[in-house]
Amino acid sequence: xxxxxxxxxxxxxxxxxxxxxxxxxxxxxxxxxxxxxxxxxxxxxxxxxxxxxxxxxxxxxxxxxxxxxxxxxxxxxxxxxxxxxxxxxxxxxxxxxxxxxxxxxxxxxxxxxxxxxxxxxxxxxxxxxxxxxxxxxxxxxxxxxxxxxxxxxxxxxxxxxxxxxxxxxxxxxxxxxxxxxxxxxxxxxxxxxxxxxxxxxxxxxxxxxxxxxxxxxxxxxxxxxxxxxxxxxxxxxxxxxxx
Ligand SMILES: [Zn+2]
Numbered sequence: 001x002x003x004x005x006x007x008x009x010x011x012x013x014x015x016x017x018x019x020x021x022x023x024x025x026x027x028x029x030x031x032x033x034x035x036x037x038x039x040x041x042x043x044x045x046x047x048x049x050x051x052x053x054x055x056x057x058x059x060x061x062x063x064x065x066x067x068x069x070x071x072x073x074x075x076x077x078x079x080x081x082x083x084x085x086x087x088x089x090x091x092x093x094x095x096x097x098x099x100x101x102x103x104x105x106x107x108x109x110x111x112x113x114x115x116x117x118x119x120x121x122x123x124x125x126x127x128x129x130x131x132x133x134x135x136x137x138x139x140x141x142x143x144x145x146x147x148x149x150x151x152x153x154x155x156x157x158x159x160x161x162x163x164x165x166x167x168x169x170x171x172x173x174x175x176x177x178x179x180x181x182x183x184x185x186x187x188x189x190x191x192x193x194x195x196x197x198x199x200x201x202x203x204x205x206x207x208x209x210x211x212x213x214x215x216x217x218x219x220x221x222x223x224x225x226x227x228x229x230x231x232x233x234x235x236x237x238x239x240x241x242x243x
Contacts, residue, residue, distance in 0.1 A: 039081065040214040044140050047078040047104055050085040054092055055103040055152045059144075059161050060113065066162040067120045071113050076220040079108035081140040084207045088143065091193035099150045100185065105161045105203060106144040108218060109137035125200050126164040138215045141207040143195075147186045155182045158202055170197045 047054055059065045061072035080088065088102065095101050114127075114134045121127040128135040136142035147155045156179050159168045167173060170187070172180045187197055195205035207213075217226045 039083065039209070039212040042081045042083060042140075042213070044079040044108060044216060044218045045082045045085050047080060047085055047088060047107060050082075051089045051092055053096065053101060054088060055101065055148055057103060057105060058107075059105045060109070064161070066164065067116065071116055073221050073224075077222070078104045078106075079140060079218055079220070080143060081207070081213060083209075084141050084143070087193040087195060087207060091189040091195070094189040094192055095147070095185070098185065100155075101148050101150070101152070102145050102186075102189075103148045103152070103154060104143060104145055106137060107142075108140045108216060108220075109135055109142075110217070110220060111138050111215060114138060121164060123164060126168075134215070136206050136210050139210060139213040140216050140218070141210040141213050143205055144201075144203045145186070145190070145205060146203055147182050157182055157186075161203060168201050168203075170199055170202050172202075 048056055056078045058072055058076055058078060061070055061074055061076045063069050065071070088104075092102050111130065111134055114137070115130050117127045118130055124132070137144075144161065146157055146161070149155060156176065158172050158174060158179055159165070172183050174180075183202060187202075190205045191197065194208045196208055196210075198204040198206065219226050
């Protein structure tokens with residue numbers, strides 16, 4: 001084959017080759033967009049450092065939880081994935097514009113704590129069974145929060161934390177207009193920031209991109225050693241729904 005014949009062939013084929021490259025790139029892009037973002041390696045951050053205005057009272061470090069005794073060490077940190085902390089920051093900003101704010105009751109929860117809670121409650125409506133995937137708290141993508149005023153005082157809500165009764169539903173069943181308004185304010189701010197609401201616990205919210213994360217074995221305190229990595233099995237998604 002002479003050089004000029006080769007050149008002519010390239011001239012004929014070049015548009016087709018370029019079209020093929022462009023089409024492949026577009027197909028790859030489309031496929032990537034359909035896949036959930038992989039955030040398994042996203043670091044955990046302390047809510048207190050990223051959003052210092054958010055009040056933190058980890059109930060599992062106190063006796064004021066369903067087990068009646070502290071489970072977390074007193075110096076336990078409220079941890080979440082970095083992007084989840086950014087969502088909390090956004091919700092906090094929306095609330096602060098109304099002279100309100102968030103209080104965290106629980107954030108990242110190690111798998112060993114989930115086992116203690118399951119043993120105490122054994123009701124899958126309220127506590128994720130470890131054998132069926134446990135809790136999305138262990139992914140660093142779930143938080144338990146309530147509403148506070150500008151001075152950090154809790155506002156009236158449907159129930160207290162860990163009230164595992166129908167009154168804890170995301171839909172308020174009482175007749176106090178103040179409680180109804182407070183619940184709606186909290187839910188709106190969290191949903192605008194990209195959280196989903198849990199059907200049976202008004203205080204529990206999950207980042208809408210939770211499927212891109214994996215369970216974590218981060219230690220609750222800076223000095224503790226990490227626990228064994230929990231198995232990855234996404235809990236039943238049926239319990240996580242939009243408002
Ligand atoms: Zn929760």
